[in-house]
Amino acid sequence: MKVWKSFFSGIKDAVLRPKMVFVLWLVNFLFASVLYFLVSGFLTDVLSRSGIAESLIKKGDFNVILDILTHHGGQAGTIFSVAIILFFLYILASLFLRGGILFSLAESLPSSTEKNKERFASIFFRGAGRFFGRFFRLMIYSLILWAGFVLINAIFHFLVGIVTSSGDNERMIFYMFWARLVVFFFFYFFVLMVLDYARIKIVLENSKKVFQNMFWALGFVQNKIGRTLGLYYLLVITGVLITIAYWLLDSFISRHTMVMVLAAFVLGQIFILARSWLTIGFQAAQMRFLDSGRQLPKETGG
Amino acid sequence: MKKFVFLVFVLSLFFVLPAAAARSKHIVDYRIKARLDTEQKAVDGQQVLTWLNDSDVPVSELQFHLYLNAFKNNRSTFMIESGGESRNFKLDEQHWGYIDVKSVRILYGPDLTDDMEFIHPDDDNQEDRTVMRLLLPEPVQPQQKIMLEIEFFSKLPKVFARSGFHGDFFMVAQWFPKLGVFQDGEWNCHQYHSESEFFADFGVFEVEITVPREYIVGATGKRKDQTENDDGTVTYTHYQEDVHDFAWTASPNFIEVRKRFTLDEPKVNTEMIFLIQREHEILKDRYISSLSNGITFYSRNYGPYPFETITLVDPPLRAMGAGGMEYPTLFTAGGASFIPEGVRMTEMVTIHEFGHNFWYGMVASNEFEEPWLDEGFNSYSEVKAMSEYYGKDTSMVDVLGIKIGDFHSQRMNIIGSGRLDPILKKSWEFYSGGSYGVNSYAKASFVLLMLENYLGEQVMGRIMKTYFERWSFRHPKTQDFIDVAEEISGLDLDWFFDQFLKSPDKLDYAVTEVTSQEVKMPKGIFDEGEVLTGEEEVSEKKPQKTYKNRVTIVRKGEWIFPQDILINFEDGEQMRETWEGRERWIRFVYYKPVRLKSACVDPENKVVIDINYLNNSRLREPEKAPVTKYSLSLMLFFQKLLSLLAG
Numbered sequence: 001m002k003v004w005k006s007f008f009s010g011i012k013d014a015v016l017r018p019k020m021v022f023v024l025w026l027v028n029f030l031f032a033s034v035l036y037f038l039v040s041g042f043l044t045d046v047l048s049r050s051g052i053a054e055s056l057i058k059k060g061d062f063n064v065i066l067d068i069l070t071h072h073g074g075q076a077g078t079i080f081s082v083a084i085i086l087f088f089l090y091i092l093a094s095l096f097l098r099g100g101i102l103f104s105l106a107e108s109l110p111s112s113t114e115k116n117k118e119r120f121a122s123i124f125f126r127g128a129g130r131f132f133g134r135f136f137r138l139m140i141y142s143l144i145l146w147a148g149f150v151l152i153n154a155i156f157h158f159l160v161g162i163v164t165s166s167g168d169n170e171r172m173i174f175y176m177f178w179a180r181l182v183v184f185f186f187f188y189f190f191v192l193m194v195l196d197y198a199r200i201k202i203v204l205e206n207s208k209k210v211f212q213n214m215f216w217a218l219g220f221v222q223n224k225i226g227r228t229l230g231l232y233y234l235l236v237i238t239g240v241l242i243t244i245a246y247w248l249l250d251s252f253i254s255r256h257t258m259v260m261v262l263a264a265f266v267l268g269q270i271f272i273l274a275r276s277w278l279t280i281g282f283q284a285a286q287m288r289f290l291d292s293g294r295q296l297p298k299e300t301g302g
Numbered sequence: 303m304k305k306f307v308f309l310v311f312v313l314s315l316f317f318v319l320p321a322a323a324a325r326s327k328h329i330v331d332y333r334i335k336a337r338l339d340t341e342q343k344a345v346d347g348q349q350v351l352t353w354l355n356d357s358d359v360p361v362s363e364l365q366f367h368l369y370l371n372a373f374k375n376n377r378s379t380f381m382i383e384s385g386g387e388s389r390n391f392k393l394d395e396q397h398w399g400y401i402d403v404k405s406v407r408i409l410y411g412p413d414l415t416d417d418m419e420f421i422h423p424d425d426d427n428q429e430d431r432t433v434m435r436l437l438l439p440e441p442v443q444p445q446q447k448i449m450l451e452i453e454f455f456s457k458l459p460k461v462f463a464r465s466g467f468h469g470d471f472f473m474v475a476q477w478f479p480k481l482g483v484f485q486d487g488e489w490n491c492h493q494y495h496s497e498s499e500f501f502a503d504f505g506v507f508e509v510e511i512t513v514p515r516e517y518i519v520g521a522t523g524k525r526k527d528q529t530e531n532d533d534g535t536v537t538y539t540h541y542q543e544d545v546h547d548f549a550w551t552a553s554p555n556f557i558e559v560r561k562r563f564t565l566d567e568p569k570v571n572t573e574m575i576f577l578i579q580r581e582h583e584i585l586k587d588r589y590i591s592s593l594s595n596g597i598t599f600y601s602r603n604y605g606p607y608p609f610e611t612i613t614l615v616d617p618p619l620r621a622m623g624a625g626g627m628e629y630p631t632l633f634t635a636g637g638a639s640f641i642p643e644g645v646r647m648t649e650m651v652t653i654h655e656f657g658h659n660f661w662y663g664m665v666a667s668n669e670f671e672e673p674w675l676d677e678g679f680n681s682y683s684e685v686k687a688m689s690e691y692y693g694k695d696t697s698m699v700d701v702l703g704i705k706i707g708d709f710h711s712q713r714m715n716i717i718g719s720g721r722l723d724p725i726l727k728k729s730w731e732f733y734s735g736g737s738y739g740v741n742s743y744a745k746a747s748f749v750l751l752m753l754e755n756y757l758g759e760q761v762m763g764r765i766m767k768t769y770f771e772r773w774s775f776r777h778p779k780t781q782d783f784i785d786v787a788e789e790i791s792g793l794d795l796d797w798f799f800d801q802f803l804k805s806p807d808k809l810d811y812a813v814t815e816v817t818s819q820e821v822k823m824p825k826g827i828f829d830e831g832e833v834l835t836g837e838e839e840v841s842e843k844k845p846q847k848t849y850k851n852r853v854t855i856v857r858k859g860e861w862i863f864p865q866d867i868l869i870n871f872e873d874g875e876q877m878r879e880t881w882e883g884r885e886r887w888i889r890f891v892y893y894k895p896v897r898l899k900s901a902c903v904d905p906e907n908k909v910v911i912d913i914n915y916l917n918n919s920r921l922r923e924p925e926k927a928p929v930t931k932y933s934l935s936l937m938l939f940f941q942k943l944l945s946l947l948a949g
Contacts, residue, residue, distance in 0.1 A: 028941050036937040043929040051902050051919025056928035062695070062710045067916040070717045083940060091948045170581045170619050174640045261931045268938040275945040 010285020024276035102203040103127020246271040326775035330505030337512040360441035365491035369476035372494040373399035373459040377429035383496035388463040391623035399459030409449035432494040461621040468621035475549040492670040495730035497738040499669035502546040521550035545630035568606040575613040592649040596656040599687040604770040628658030644701035664774040678746020712744040726803040755908035807860035812917035815854035818897035851898040868905040
């Protein structure tokens with residue numbers, strides 16, 4: 001019951017924060033725009049004057065990909081490197097935004113004693129700035145959890161290897177492949193969930209004890225494993241449903257004209273908006289869940 | 303002096319020469335008894351070999367391939383060249399393979415066991431044991447025969463480089479002492495190399511294979527007899543004429559499916575035998591359909607498949623080192639139960655390996671010395687067959703909107719390859735295994751596709767048919783194919799083959815300039831003292847603007863090929879030019895009242911071996927729409943990635 005309540009409260013919290021959704025989308029858009037300009041310049045250089053370009057709007061051509069990668073692989077590689085750098089910068093930006101999201105959400109909790117009348121931007125960026133350093137430290141400390149994640153996967157990989165390396169049962173090999181994926185994603189999500197609760201606790205208590213809170217979150221998740229997983233996978237399923245709906249709609253758009261290309265792009269932006277909304281929903285629902293069982297008095301200041 | 307007793311059989315024409323119906327001259331006749339020891343993973347064999355000296359010189363020695371000795375230790379030429387790795391499989395050093403020739407004697411004659419020695423004609427590697435010379439007490443005279451009785455023991459490696467065992471699956475290939483080819487007055491009998499396949503003479507094979515009763519057997523040729531033995535074994539007798547090798551397989555885990563294949567035009571009637579792993583039963587229909595497609599395509603385009611059987615062997619997943627390999631009337635395919643139908647690797651391998659029954663099986667060129675005649679011809683045939691049955695752009699992959707043709711996968715290998723080797727080269731002399739692969743398969747295939755585009759599909763069709771008819775059941779060389787091509791086309795094609803087969807270069811023609819400039823009216827003082835102001839252009843006499851339109855084509859590669867050039871003007875007018883393509887560049891200039899729109903070399907994409915299609919055409923004004931389309935698509939993809947992984 002608590003799980004469902006937290007889930008729906010979280011969804012509602014996210015619905016009530018369109019500005020926050022917009023900020024998340026905007027940051028995502030801006031980072032990706034850098035890549036757009038790089039790719040656009042590159043393709044203008046290598047493709048726009050080729051006669052092949054005339055037909056590409058209607059139909060893809062695998063030869064074009066082959067020729068670009070073969071004869072312009074250096075430039076493509078540079079763009080790929082920039083994309084990787086952008087990716088890591090985006091992780092830092094997300095960390096920054098996560099502080100803003102959680103701090104803003106914490107203000108509206110029933111247990112909150114401070115009912116702040118400040119503007120959204122003021123609260124959001126204050127929270128973002130206040131918690132960035134702590135979340136960054138948490139990211140570093142989380143390497144311990146990720147090492148555990150790698151270790152568990154390595155052990156499972158080893159065990160599966162014993163079963164499949166000498167065996168000829170092709171189905172078993174196939175199922176084991178999927179089992180590996182399931183184990184991989186289960187523990188991947190598990191670590192993400194622990195880090196979510198650690199961040200929430202840090203914000204709710206304005207705590208600077210990052211390391212302790214990470215292990216507190218690990219204990220919290222373990223103690224309420226059924227409920228925390230239940231809530232997390234409810235949100236994951238919501239994300240999957242959103243993705244399926246997007247894929248279905250997207251499959252109706254044939255990108256044969258510029259108008260349809262733009263339509264597909266706009267639909268893609270709606271999907272990213274939905275993803276941003278869900279990100280807030282995730283944090284809000286988990287915060288509600290944690291807060292509902294919390295007996296600790298809220299610290300003030302910071 | 304040791305007294306030799308030998309027997310040389312001089313036989314009548316009736317015995318020596320093939321019967322009227324025979325397709326090939328029977329140079330060899332193997333009668334082999336083979337017993338599979340499933341515990342030792344070995345074959346005990348006895349063979350009676352008859353060899354006809356079809357040359358016009360006496361022959362005083364015989365040379366045999368002992369291929370399995372390539373896997374005897376890490377000092378063999380094969381192991382040194384391959385580093386113990388072949389087809390992504392490593393040799394299991396717990397299971398070396400070898401062949402031990404226990405005795406050789408002339409039938410009813412003297413023992414020649416002591417007259418055997420190992421030779422190393424290619425690299426003088428004293429440790430290599432893959433070629434054996436047998437000195438004869440007396441030469442075999444022209445058109446005479448010699449009969450030998452040979453006992454041998456073949457220990458199979460764990461599946462590696464086409465042969466071996468895996469559990470209770472056995473792929474018994476290159477397993478018996480096999481004669482080389484006496485050609486041009488000498489033995490052509492090369493060592494087993496990492497990057498080479500095989501070469502042998504045509505003849506008759508009758509092989510008795512004894513295996514435990516529960517084993518299902520597939521083999522070259524037609525099953526002639528089957529005898530249950532008292533010791534719990536079964537002996538299967540297989541017989542085939544007009545082939546140059548014999549391979550077989552045994553496993554208790556096969557599902558055997560037999561299906562008759564018939565074709566009216568040309569007449570084909572053969573039994574398709576599928577030996578499929580139980581867990582691959584799901585692939586049954588794919589195998590049946592693709593093999594039927596293969597038989598139909600090759601029979602219609604080259605000549606009817608003439609044998610009474612064709613056996614497809616489906617190896618287990620972990621024995622794929624034996625997969626994708628051809629033998630006369632039998633081949634190994636490859637597949638896994640979880641490969642989706644849109645990924646057509648199973649179909650491609652089936653069609654390719656079956657096709658080798660034409661280019662290798664019947665047209666039996668020397669795979670050691672001219673691998674392109676086999677792999678290149680077959681890759682060319684494969685890409686055409688795959689396109690015909692599965693679509694040019696979808697013949698390899700058609701899954702989740704991803705479409706890749708066999709043509710693309712071959713081209714991918716070519717355009718990124720180095721300029722290290724020509725196509726025409728001995729297989730073990732290539733710079734690397736990769737270079738051997740690219741040149742012998744994909745590049746050779748594209749050379750033939752280009753020849754087809756140059757001569758026209760009909761003429762090429764006649765060339766291939768004639769080459770097949772004329773040279774099947776013989777050993778043609780590259781020049782034999784060139785002769786047929788020149789005869790049928792009526793053209794001198796030396797320029798074509800000389801550069802594409804004998805030089806390692808590349809072909810790349812590019813349109814580098816498409817410009818259009820308004821021609822200014824003359825201004826200034828001219829010889830006659832006339833002063834022009836440039837305003838004359840608006841006079842009634844010269845109301846139209848004129849543009850100087852320039853198109854420049856550059857030859858960036860070393861290979862030369864005549865080029866068609868298509869030039870488009872803005873008013874829709876098209877002009878065609880031709881260029882021999884010899885100079886480094888050529889420029890076309892047109893004074894017209896309209897501007898140029900674009901220019902394109904090879905507009906019909908006939909010169910498929912061109913390494914860069916992007917620069918084959920050029921627009922005067924850039925086309926922005928596709929740039930925007932793909933840039934937006936990539937941006938959106940990146941947004942999703944950020945959102946999912948870092949959001």
